[in-house]
Every structure is written in C-alpha cells, then in structure tokens.
Amino acid sequence: MRQHNDKACVLLAREEAMPTSLRHQPDLTELLDAPAPDQATLGANLRDIRSINRRLGWTGAMVREVGAVMARLRLRECTLLDVATGSGDIPLAIARQSARRGLAVQPIGGDISRAVLAAARAVTPLDLVCFDATHAPFASASVDIVTCSLALHHFPPDAAVTILRELGRITRRALIVSDLERSWPGYLGARVLVTVLRNPMTHHDAPVSVLRAYTRAELRALAGTAGLTGARVTSRFPFRLLLKWTPGRVERRE
Secondary structure, eight states, rough: OHHHHHHHHHHHHHHHSSOOSHHHHHTOOGGOSSOOOOOHHHHHHHHHHHHHHHTTHHHHHHHHHHHHHHHHHHSEEEEEEETOOSSSSHHHHHHHHHHHOOOOOEEEESSSOOHHHHHHHHTOEEEEEEEOOOGGGGTTTTTEEEEEEGGGGGHHHHHHHHHHHHHHHHEEEEEEEHHHHHHHHHHHHHHHHSSSSOOOHHHHHHHHHHHHBOOOOHHHHHHHHHTTOOEEEEEEETTEEEEEEHHEEEEEEE
C-alpha cells in the first residue's frame, strides 16, 4: 500500500509543478480536528456547517445525487453510510426526501470524533457510529451507497488515498464524495463568509479548509491511485468538487 501512496504523492507533486490557482497547504490544522474541542464552540461550528450546507445548496446536491443513483439502478430501498458525517444533516436529508418519494433509505452516520458524535446526537435522530475511515469496520461491498461530504480535505494525500480505497471497498453500488475545491475565488469567498459567522472555530477553519482542499486534477489522481477506476470528478458551483464512482463500471471522464 505504501508504494501506491508514494505514487499519489508523485502525482500531486506534478500537479503542484504546474500553474495552480492556490498553493496546497495540507499541513495546516483545523480546530475541528482538535482531540478535545470545547463542546459549546463545537456545537455552534456544526450549526454553521449545517447552515452553509443548506444555504449554498450542498445538502440538496447530495440528495439529488443519491436520488439519481437510485433512479438509475431502479432501487426502491437501499442502505447508506455517510462517512465523517458531522451533524448527520446530509444523510438525514437524503432519507427524508427519499421517503417523500416513496423510497426507503436506511442511513447510518459515522465519524472518528466522539466529541462530534456527542454534539450530533443532540440534534439528529440518525443512527451514529464511531470509526476510523482509514480502517472502516464494514465488510467489502456491504453498503449500497457510501457518501462523504466536506471531509477529504482534512487528510494529506497518502491518507486520502487510503480513505478513498476503503470507501470504495465497502461500496456495493455507488460512492459519492463531495468536498471543497481549492481556488482563489473559493478562498476569498470563505474569508468573506466568516465575517458574518462569529464562531471562532468556523472563523478559523473555513479559509483553512480551502487551503487544505484538493483541485479537480488532484482529486482525480488520488482516486486513480486508490484504484477507483473510471471515477468521475467534476466541479460544481459554488467551489465544490464531486467524485462519483460505481464498482465494476468505467464512467466517462469529463
């Protein structure tokens, strides 16, 4: 596995040698990743993230993507695992919107942070489990749809490859990964956004998240190194990347 991860680092180094919109800074630290964050501050930060997801359309986009997978595969019911789930707002929205359409989605949210899960349990009825996504405690091809939103940028390239490989391993029908896209407009947008969000964790983490995030080419390289053959990576407004992968199926690259 180390050989594959070294390959990812080489690919990203080549990307960095080319003109990029904003220098990648994966060694920066976000306050959300602290081992014992203040629970009140953390709760307010997660509330900000829920609001941003909803207002910028990112929650709705994930709902539509899962709906499209179910429609394409003609699924009336499915299991769904949301990795690094935070508040669990996205999988809950997916399940509720699916139910309105007469579909049954059984969602589970997972996160490595017990502090995050404790805050999430105060605001969501979702089933939540604590686990490390680099060693996911699920059998291969055991979950119909795996989603991961706003999390991959928390990991440097070698760890990101490991996580993508793990998520691909446990996916039976579709993997959908949504994250920030590193760019100057995205960074400046984050700096403007935090001027109206007074939570210190949000104020610090929002622009740092953009600096830690990947570009479209970088994410495609990571997916290839992780063995997600045919993964489709697209840019979405505003400042978002979307990776979609179906096991055993080569999708058209854009």
